[in-house]
Amino acid sequence: MTSLDLITRRFGLGCLLGLLAATPRASDARTPAVTRDLTPWHDPARVLINPHKGWYHHFPDNHPDKYRIARDADLLEFPGMDHLYLRLAWSYLEPREGEFHWEAIDPIIAKWTAHGLGIAFRISCKETSTDRPEQQYATPRWVKAAGARGGHYRMGQPVGPDGPWEPDFGDAVFLAKLDAFLAAFAARYDGRPEVRYVDIGSIGDWGEGHTWAGSRSEPGFAVRKQHLDLHLKHFKRTQLVVSDDFVYALRDPAERRALHEYVLAHRLSYRDDSILVNGYLAGHSETFTVRSPEFFADAFRQTPTVLELEHYGTVKRLGNWDARPGSALAQYGRGQTGPDYLRGALALLHATYLGYHGDAHEWLADNPELTQELLNRCGYWLFPLSLEYPPVLTAGRRAPFVLRLENRGVAPPYHPYELRLKLTGPGREWIGPVGRADRTWLPGAPIVVRWEAAPPADWPPGQYRLAIGLFDTDVGRERPVEFALKESKRDARGFYELAAVELEMPTSDTAR
Numbered sequence: 001m002t003s004l005d006l007i008t009r010r011f012g013l014g015c016l017l018g019l020l021a022a023t024p025r026a027s028d029a030r031t032p033a034v035t036r037d038l039t040p041w042h043d044p045a046r047v048l049i050n051p052h053k054g055w056y057h058h059f060p061d062n063h064p065d066k067y068r069i070a071r072d073a074d075l076l077e078f079p080g081m082d083h084l085y086l087r088l089a090w091s092y093l094e095p096r097e098g099e100f101h102w103e104a105i106d107p108i109i110a111k112w113t114a115h116g117l118g119i120a121f122r123i124s125c126k127e128t129s130t131d132r133p134e135q136q137y138a139t140p141r142w143v144k145a146a147g148a149r150g151g152h153y154r155m156g157q158p159v160g161p162d163g164p165w166e167p168d169f170g171d172a173v174f175l176a177k178l179d180a181f182l183a184a185f186a187a188r189y190d191g192r193p194e195v196r197y198v199d200i201g202s203i204g205d206w207g208e209g210h211t212w213a214g215s216r217s218e219p220g221f222a223v224r225k226q227h228l229d230l231h232l233k234h235f236k237r238t239q240l241v242v243s244d245d246f247v248y249a250l251r252d253p254a255e256r257r258a259l260h261e262y263v264l265a266h267r268l269s270y271r272d273d274s275i276l277v278n279g280y281l282a283g284h285s286e287t288f289t290v291r292s293p294e295f296f297a298d299a300f301r302q303t304p305t306v307l308e309l310e311h312y313g314t315v316k317r318l319g320n321w322d323a324r325p326g327s328a329l330a331q332y333g334r335g336q337t338g339p340d341y342l343r344g345a346l347a348l349l350h351a352t353y354l355g356y357h358g359d360a361h362e363w364l365a366d367n368p369e370l371t372q373e374l375l376n377r378c379g380y381w382l383f384p385l386s387l388e389y390p391p392v393l394t395a396g397r398r399a400p401f402v403l404r405l406e407n408r409g410v411a412p413p414y415h416p417y418e419l420r421l422k423l424t425g426p427g428r429e430w431i432g433p434v435g436r437a438d439r440t441w442l443p444g445a446p447i448v449v450r451w452e453a454a455p456p457a458d459w460p461p462g463q464y465r466l467a468i469g470l471f472d473t474d475v476g477r478e479r480p481v482e483f484a485l486k487e488s489k490r491d492a493r494g495f496y497e498l499a500a501v502e503l504e505m506p507t508s509d510t511a512r
Contacts, residue, residue: 209246
């Protein structure tokens with residue numbers, strides 16, 4: 001049942017048609033409009049928990065036990081925790097050909113989605129540790145046994161058989177086996193409402209798209225395109241994301257640009273895995289360790305992007321969080337700290353989702369105010385500026401309204417949230433859709449919503465209250481989207497009361 005069906009059932013077809021201006025009666029322009037300034041009700045300090053944006057937690061993180069949640073409350077009480085990011089080697093899920101061990105991840109998914117969290121995936125084909133067979137052979141050993149080419153490498157050098165195995169990412173046997181795995185994986189998870197995105201991790205160390213810790217023999221344009229196409233072939237409904245390293249690792253600038261354009265043309269998006277990585281501070285300090293801001297500047301207009309902080313424990317240990325004397329950030333950071341870099345990177349990446357890459361309890365204990373600040377700033381952050389409306393409405397006659405807003409976040413809303421008008425009086429309530437939030441609600445751009453509404457012709461005269469609300473209707477249960485207005489203006493259902501109007505009955509003059 002659609003939201004329009006629900007409104008029709010609840011408030012009657014006549015009310016809905018009147019609100020949508022389907023009535024043939026002309027607009028009533030007799031009463032000059034007034035403009036209500038909404039800026040005195042702005043509350044930028046209030047923490048907004050909104051859909052399709054926010055924080056994510058890495059677990060598992062390239063290893064089954066990495067960043068295990070110590071207490072459920074560490075996630076359930078984390079402000080704006082949106083999803084779990086599951087990053088695991090292929091070999092854990094298909095240890096023998098055609099034998100799928102979904103139980104490696106399904107209990108995690110079931111537990112946290114029951115609490116309302118989403119999930120995201122990266123399945124890698126190359127890891128760098130060897131403490132478990134599944135880590136040494138992230139691409140399952142049976143793929144090698146089937147004839148796939150590859151080798152054991154560390155830091156550009158061949159090593160013995162005890163080292164991590166890296167497949168030839170363009171090998172025909174490897175690609176055929178990967179194709180079959182992705183078919184099974186997508187059949188199980190593609191299009192599930194809790195899946196935020198699938199991160200393409202089939203090339204490179206840790207699935208990041210580069211082979212810096214391995215062979216340092218980077219796959220070329222044709223191979224990278226094959227990997228994108230395999231994912232596009234199987235994932236038809238879920239957003240696909242790729243590391244910027246996947247594209248940037250191409251050494252030929254023309255090929256790099258062509259692959260970037262291919263990413264955009266197929267509506268894939270980007271994540272950056274390198275914020276505050278120590279090695280990037282010397283060369284990319286001016287862009288807050290964002291190496292490819294131009295990729296994100298193009299992508300964010302159509303798809304949500306993702307920020308990944310370097311392992312938080314590593315950032316602290318190296319002194320880069322507080323710019324400790326002697327640290328790389330103290331040397332290159334121009335007097336800025338780790339939080340300053342995270343703020344700057346968020347803006348350059350236009351990130352809708354961001355991760356701290358560490359222990360949830362430690363991060364939040366260290367950074368409670370920063371967590372709330374960046375939660376508001378990531379993705380969309382909507383401030384209504386003014387409402388233009390007629391102070392007197394005529395029953396049964398359309399009247400014009402204009403709502404102006406500002407997006408102070410770093411990205412637009414990517415889901416078509418429904419803007420609704422509510423008119424309330426003694427014993428009466430009238431609600432209906434009047435517009436939609438979408439990708440055109442960009443940061444820094446004027447946002448103007450215009451509509452006409454007609455109160456029901458049989459409503460009695462008197463004073464009525466006018467309210468607006470924004471709602472996510474994309475999933476089974478409806479969810480309000482919060483504006484950055486004072487909590488006192490918001491009712492329990494997510495509407496913000498903004499004005500009072502008088503309703504009059506049509507006279508002989510207005511009836512014509």
